[in-house]
Amino acid sequence: QLQLQESGSGLVKPSQTLSLTCVVSGGSITSRDYSWSWIRQPPGKGLEWIGHIYDSGRTYYDLSLKSRVTLSIDRSKNQFSLTLKSVTAADTAVYYCARIRTNRNWFDPWGQGTLVTVSS
Amino acid sequence: SYVLTQPPSVSVSPGQTASITCSGHKLGDKFVSWYQQKPGQSPVLVIYEDDKRPSGILERFSGSNSGSTATLTISGTQAMDEADYYCQTWDINLLFGGGTKLTVL
Secondary structure, three states: OOEEEEEEOOEEOOOOOEEEEEEEEOOOOOOOOEEEEEEEEOOOOOOEEEEEEOOOOOEEEOOOOOOOEEEEEEOOOOEEEEEEOOOOHHHOEEEEEEEEEOOOOOEEEEOOOEEEEEOO | OOOOEOOOEEEEOOOOOEEEEEEOOOHHHOOOEEEEEOOOOOOEEEEEOOOEOOOOOOOOEEEEEEOOEEEEEEOOOOHHHOEEEEEEEEOOOEEEOOOEEEEEO
16 A cells, blocks of 8 residues: 655744655555645645656646745655745645646545644 | 635535535536545545545545536535545646535534
């Protein structure tokens, strides 16, 4: 059974860079049918797609975050990563990683999520 | 930019049918997915590609999509179905609806 697990810094200072990693277990990150995504959820609010990355390294980003986001993938470690630079309090959220079905764009499964707080 | 609109809340009596709608411009021309999120938990896919049900999801969950509205229907609603539900599609961006809180009274 495929499982995803997020890890990274839980507290980031304003203007600094948020970094998270998602480790994929129970299956290979190399796939023609799926790519790998990050989604976030501010406290008490809805879900926001951040971007996704194919095993080839091709990326798609939400237009509103594109200037600050970078996704990367490490096939040797079966993991992918998110960096978000110049963070503000508005970036405080639970960050989820998830697998996304190519060309059909549905997310399954999801990681358990990790809370990132932006505060000085 | 494209917007998906959901009612903030829906209430249903146990055993009755709950319908949660999701509206967007020509939404019927796109694939819609639905996610269930219980408090403190990650979202779970319950419907994909408008009306397909992932393995392990109960048959009480069904979906449809036509015109400008997609609908998630939960038949014989139970207390365990109480959760937030999000629809999702893609336009230029991948996007989610604002979510609907389902209350089973």
